[in-house]
Every structure is written in structure tokens, then in C-alpha cells.
Amino acid sequence: MLMRLARICGTAALLLADLPSSFAGALTLTIPPGAEPEVVFDHARDACEKFDVPDVPVRAFRVADGSIRLIASHWTNRAMAGATLDSLRHPCDIVFEGAGNDDPSAFDDRGWIVSTYTLDGKTVHALVHNEFHGHKRPALCPSGQYMDCWYNTITYAVSTDGGRSFKAPPGPERFVAGVPYRYDPTRGKRSGLFNPSNIVRRGDYFYTMMTAAPQGGQRAGVCLMRTDRLDDPARWRGWDGRDFTVGFVDPYHASGAAADRAATCTPIPGLTRLMASLSLHRPSGLYIGLFTHRGKTGPGTDPVDGVYYATSPDLISWTAPSLLFPTPTTLDKGCDTLPVVYPSLIDPDSPSRNFEDTDDDAYIYMTRITMEGCKTGWTRNLVRLKVRISP
Template sequence: MRNAAIALVLGLTLIAPSTPAPAQTLTIRTTGEPETVTSWQRDACSESDAPDTPARAFRDASGIVHLIASHSTARALTGPSLDALRPNCAVIFQGHGQDDPRLHDDRSWISSFYTMDGKTVFALVSNEFHAQKRRALCPSGEYMRCWRNSITAAVSTDGGVSFRLSSAPPNHTVATLPYPYGGDVGQRTGYFAPSNIVRNGDHWYAFLWAERFGAQQRGACLMRTDNLADPQSWRGWDGKAFSVRFVRDGQSGDAPEMHLCAPVAPGVLQGTVRSIVRQRTSGLFIATLAMTRDGRTGIWTTTSPDLLTWSKPELLWTAPLLFRYGCGDAAAFDYPALLDPGSPSRNFDDVGKTAYVYMTRLNLDKCKITWNRDLVRLRVEIDGG
């Protein structure tokens, strides 16, 4: 594995109302090499049972830990702790393959979870409409030219054993473009890849990724809600406030610009925010991203006191990535997410002095991505704060 331990310093000055506070820093460094959590060749329940989302974890009411890092047919790892998980072949969620893009219920990746009591578990879902399978909508038959993505909501009432859509489609929709689906527009469009959900004050927050389309700018958008049970209660950041009400497919009658999110810290968050956790000692949020910046490719971190202002990203670990690898590489990586096995949080949304970066390792076969993917984790130490 290239790159051993790389130390990084994340600096952020916190200003008090009257006098400046001293600079607060976190030093994060990797220790050791990645260890395998699940092996596709050993543990897969089916060919497509491969980690294709960042690892998310929560504890149910009985104390059992559920970790989900799955494909569109979602399964969980379960066990007494993050350090003692076993694959479970029971399907917990999948989309319904509906042909109407206005229903936002085609192929769906359940991606983000939050529970207050370990019984009711709220979730965000990344829904992909695959029009290449509907040639009347996508004459080219090319996946990327016709792909429209949206964020939807699901819920479990049995502690995460099974999930269903939170409402009948399309009322389960959380965030989608205000433009009607246009078919073969030559690029993927929509809102993608929600981060995990974190609570800050009276609201719950999650990042999503926006592609440039119409008046929508490309970048990391932040949304929040005060009611996880209501998919329509999420509001996006407009650059000044959380005032963006997401509407479906041009149905509002308003100018589309009124219903588009503004990317947060576009010069910093230049890749999809895969996870956000709060460091318990400092109170700072840490975001993890897989991206290329300043000519360097790998896993990056950045910190924030408020989820809106972010420090300069620092390279945590150099590695080839899903869309940035060479034919000489044995594997590519993506979906980095920080998880602390010792977290007291039911939702593993904070970290202490040590944690793990969970990632998907995509084992390359003659320079190609296949189903052969493993969930791995890399230990990190966090100092300061």
C-alpha cells in the first residue's frame, strides 16, 4: 500500500465576541495499514452485494450495532460492536424500479441513518433514475447522458431490520431539481450522495452533491430539518440562510432559481462530502472527502465549527480513487467515512482521540472496476482540541 502514516494539521481560529481566541488545531494521522472488514470473495451474499456507499452505523434499542455500506439491494453487518460485526444476508431495503421519473423510486441506495431511540430509524436515500433502460426517454441508451438523481426518505420502525419509503411516492422526496426530467441531456443531473445525518443545536444536517445544470451550481450543498419524519421539511442553504424549499419537477410555478441550493465553501469542498462527525474534545466537525486537489489524489479532511466555514483541506492518505486510478494500480478507493468504535452516540456521529476511516477498496481486474470490492478500515489518531 502506498503511503504510510501521513500527519496533517487542521487549523481554525475561533473568534469570541470580544477578544480573539487562540487558534484551535486538530492533528490527524494514520497509523498502520488498512485492515479488511468484509471481503467480497468471502462474504458476499450475491454478486452485487458489494460496498457502494460510505459506511454508516447506529445502535438499536437492544444495543446491537448495524453497519450499512451496501449497494442498491441493501444489507447490513450486525453485531455487539463495530469491532465484532458479521454479514447478514437479509435485504433491508431496495428501490422499486418504477418507470416514471416523477416518482423518484427507481434504483435506490440507502445512505444515511439517524435514530433517537433505536427503534425508529430515519434514513436518506440516493435515488438513481436509469433512463438508459427506458429507450423512449433515453434514445442514446447511455447511462451517464440520461441519469437523473434525487434524494428521498425511508424509515424503519423495527430498529433497522427493514426499511420502507417514508411516504407513498413521490411524497417521500427530500431534494430534487425544480426542472422537469429532460431525458437525454448529455450529462448526469440532480442531487447525489447524501452524507450521514448529524445534529447541531435544534436541527439535523446533511450534505449532498449537486451537479451543474440550469441555474444549479456544482458543489457540496448543505440542508437541514427540524423534523426527520417529514421529507418535505428539509431546507437547503441559499448562501445566507436555510431558505431553499426543494420542489419536484417544475411543479411550483416559481422561478427555478428560488429552489436551488448554493454550494457551501466551494473553494474547499471540491468533492463529495462522504461523512461529517464532531470531535468530542474540540467540538469541531471533521469532513472526509475523496478527491484530487493540488495535484494530489487521496482521502482528505477539513474541519468546521458550524458546518458552513471550513478549513483548508489536508491530505490524510494518498491513494488511487474510483475515478482517478491507473492501470498499474491493484485497487482504487472511495467512500471514506470516520467511525469511532468507542463513540457513546447511538448514531456514531462523533469521534474521540482515535477512530477509523472506513473505505471501499475496489480490486481492479485488468484496469476495470468489477463487483470485487472490500470494506476496509484504516486507524487514525486525532490530537488537539
């Protein structure tokens, strides 16, 4: 698989086309000739248990002593650590885990650390993808099906020891963002806001993107939110189509005027897939977004599954998706493939403590899944592949 993926990558880059005039220039992402995927986490070698897998996009940060911590974990969150990105080790220490609370209003069932940001290498702020699994509680889910009773919110956790352990505030104080509707076991489909991207700083604000499921006044798509205070979960504001005015409402604990406000975010035009990674390309000043996608690469062509990218000057106006390299993904529903998910761009030479920017050379980190029959299996490896960025 490694050699096959490398051969595919070497011939697959496409130029961006039809850029709006507001862009200073287009970016082209390519896989350098001869580049081959490198295994960062081998499930057979490194996993501490069956479910110890890279189940979210990679996030990395430098701690105060100059070493690096990297998180790409499952609901039992662990972190890799080392002096450099080339020397990471995977200890079995648990850095964060949800409490498995049976009450959806607690926002504390199963949680994945999906976004991290630190200003000093000591205090690390985190956004948590929090899933309430109603199907695990028969009385709360008539169908007993995961997707029917999946209620999702984005919550907050913080580490004061350089990312060695994270804690969440109690109850409603951890709530960051969600839909203004309570858990509904009869809905028959997933509900909420999901999978925030990494956090990037732009001026005085910190930004992240997340995926929204359609429900009531909430439209489906990719939303953008920002804050000026990472340590205050209530300060995040979503984009409303013109400005950042959406104050997210906790449907269980809001009172007064807030309880009557159906606060929903407006999806960013043109983005339909989970934005797994955001990175500022320093030479051009353009942001690069990475995601898996199934799309056409030209008129009259068949849709292609693969890792795609788009660029933006401001995180709001984005180019159309361009194929970086074709590869099986979980979108094609293949039974005999080795799909790739969660591509994330990281430049080892980034001057940012949070690896939120890149020069012309970086790595794409991604999870490769081994299928078990026609279902995604638990053998999941983290690999990285060199990428070149040019105007």
C-alpha cells in the first residue's frame, strides 16, 4: 500500500483554476517525485489497546521545554511526545477521557481532543468533539442505532502541565458550540456541530471550522467561528454570513432572552466536506484547507476519491476543491480498500508553537484504515507524506 500510494501521489497534482480576482495568486500542492509515506503510528506496534487509534486529524504543539506533543487519538485520548516530529514515542498515559455520563445535558459522554492551542507551552487550550451515544442507552434510543441517536457538541478542556493531562470545566461551563436543540431520540439522524479543525490565529482572533448537520434553522455545511479569549468557552462566536455575531445557545441551561434565540451558524459558501486542517502559507499569505472529497477533476470526467485542497485569503472565500492525490477514502464505501481519512498539514520548520503555518515544504499526516469486510476496522495507522507548495 505504501508504494502504491506513493506512485499515485507523484502524478496527481492539479492546478487551481478560475480563481476569483481577489486572490493574490494560486497555490499548487504536489507530492515530490520519489516521496513515500512514512509510518508515524503503527497500530500493531504502538497501540496500547484495540481502540487506541488515530481517529481525528493530527494536532501538534511545542511545549515550554522545546519538545513536541502530538495528539491524534480516540475517545481515550493519548499523546505522542518527543524532541522532534521525527522522534515521537507513544506512551500509554491517558491525557483526557469523557466520563460516559448518561445525561446529554452534561456534555460529557465520549470526547475527542480535536483542536489545541498554546501561547506559552504550559497552558494548552483544547476544543473537544463530544459525542453523546444514545444508542448505548436503550431507554434513550428506540432504534438502538448509532447514527439515529448521535448528539454532538463542541466543548472545552484545558491543560496546565504542557499537555500531559487535560481537564474540562464542570457541566454547562464546558459548552462551546452546538445547535439550539436538545437531544431527540426520535430524530433518526445525527444532530449537532462536529469535528472542529485546528485553531489558527489571525490578528487578534483565533479561528476554527466545524461541520454542521442540518436541523431546524441550522443548515448543513462547514461553519467558521472565532474567539478573542481561548480560556473562556462562552466567547466563541459563529459567522452569520456577514460577521461573527452568533452566540451559541446551550439548549439545556440557557435562560431569558438567550433561551429564546435559535442561534445557528451560516455555512461557508462552497465548502461541503469536513475541513480537517487549516494552515497559513507564509510566502503567499493564503490559507490552505485539506479534506477528503469525491469530486470531478474536469469537465466530462468521473468523480475521483482522494485528498483535496482549497485556498483562501481570509478563511471565508475559498477556491473550488483541487485534487492533491487520488486515494480510497471512506466516501467510496469500498470493501477491499485501504481508505485514508483526516489529512492534516504540518511543517516541522514552522516558527509557530502550534504548527499553524508552513513554508513551501511540509508533510500531510493522515490515518489509513484497514477494512474488516465492508466495515472500517480498528487497525488504523498514522502515516505522513511530503508535500510541496508553490505559487
